[in-house]
Amino acid sequence: MIVSQRARALLKTLVVILSVAMPLTLTVTAADARVGGGFSSGSRGSRTFAPPPTTRTAPNAAQPMQRTITPNTTAPVNTANRGGFFNRGGLLGGLAAGFLGAGLFGMLFGNGLFGGLGGLSSILGLVIQLALIYFVVRLAMSWWANRNAPSYANNAPPPNPNAGQSYARTGFGFGAGSGSAPLEITPADYEVFERRLNEVQEAWSNEDMNRLHAIATPEMVSYMSQDLASNSSRGVINKVTNVKLLQGDLAEAWREGSTDYATVAMHFSLVDKTMERSSGRMIEGSDTPQEVTEIWTFVRRPGADWELSAIQQTS
Known part of the structure; x- marks a missing residue:
């Protein structure tokens, strides 16, 4: 039982580190x-x-x-968008809040960080879920950026077609x-x-x-x-x-x-x-x-x- 509890604690720590480090690592290695x-x-x-x-x-x-x-x-001021990453509106905010909420509840009830998502019991399953979440969030961030792109141009001077x-x-x-x-x-x-x-x-x-x-x-x-x-x-x-x-x-x-x-x-x-x-x-x-x-x-x-x-x- 003691070994099992220690293993669970180490696994939770590993998952948290991976969830934070993986996007940062990909970002850094992609930079010139x-x-x-x-x-x-x-x-x-x-x-x-x-x-x-x-x-x-x-x-x-x-x-x-x-x-x-x-x-x-x-950019137009929108108080609904204030307060950080997880308070953003639309698809991105919903996904981020959903992932965070499910993970926290899973940890509180002893099911592991991704237990609230119906997660797998193996480390491989956790890594797969991390990868899926990462790519879904990347897609959501791209959607969010495209949605807000016009705000940069709304007050810009008219482009010179020539x-x-x-x-x-x-x-x-x-x-x-x-x-x-x-x-x-x-x-x-x-x-x-x-x-x-x-x-x-x-x-x-x-x-x-x-x-x-x-x-x-x-x-x-x-x-x-x-x-x-x-x-x-x-x-x-x-x-x-x-x-x-x-x-x-x-x-x-x-x-x-x-x-x-x-x-x-x-x-x-x-x-x-x-x-x-x-x-x-x-x-x-x-x-x-x-x-x-x-x-x-x-x-x-x-x-x-x-x-x-x-x-x-x-x-």
Whole structure:
């Protein structure tokens, strides 16, 4: 009996750990090691939560910001959605609350964490249920994100149907953009954008914080600093080399007060490798170049040059 009780306690602990760790593990391993970590991060002024227009280079919509200091004032306030993950309305909230309730009641009545769900008695059964719950919740979260996606665009300025659709070459890897943007972007600006693409990757690879501060906003530097600290704690260093812009075009450009913004789609190749600090041994990535499409936003304040202010992934 004592052995059985100890086994049950260990099993409950294992299940709780797996239920929390499995989604986090999948999320981390899916992220890229390069600058930005595969996330959408930064700020685009008043358009931070308005998706930039699609372009020939990036025909798929940009993902909403996952890391930003800009408060979201575009989404309608709904008090029913406050209070955390399990208080969300609709399908997602119902599933999450149902899983949690069933698990808690199962533990209280000695049936195991998933006893309330009519669970299996074996560890294999528990793992299978965990996997099923994970994928159901992922589907529910996707449904929830799609349901709320229009809230980002409701208060966004009307998209320019011609944005990014004119492709006269600038000589710097970019198409010339629409030419009808509120803010004129010149060939010299495109030259800076392409140069920033290489400079940011180089400074990231060298962990050169002083250089990053010179070419990116404090917000973006803070995210890159966090990611570099995470690499350091793991005993690894990420090296991004052979960066080459393959295609790019302007999504939109605008002015807010005295501050200029330009969002450009960039399709580029790079070699992305993560090395063990102590030995220099490659543990992630490849020597084979890979191609990436991202949406980069740059900001220019009076008397200053363009700085990187956001990186967004494409869907």
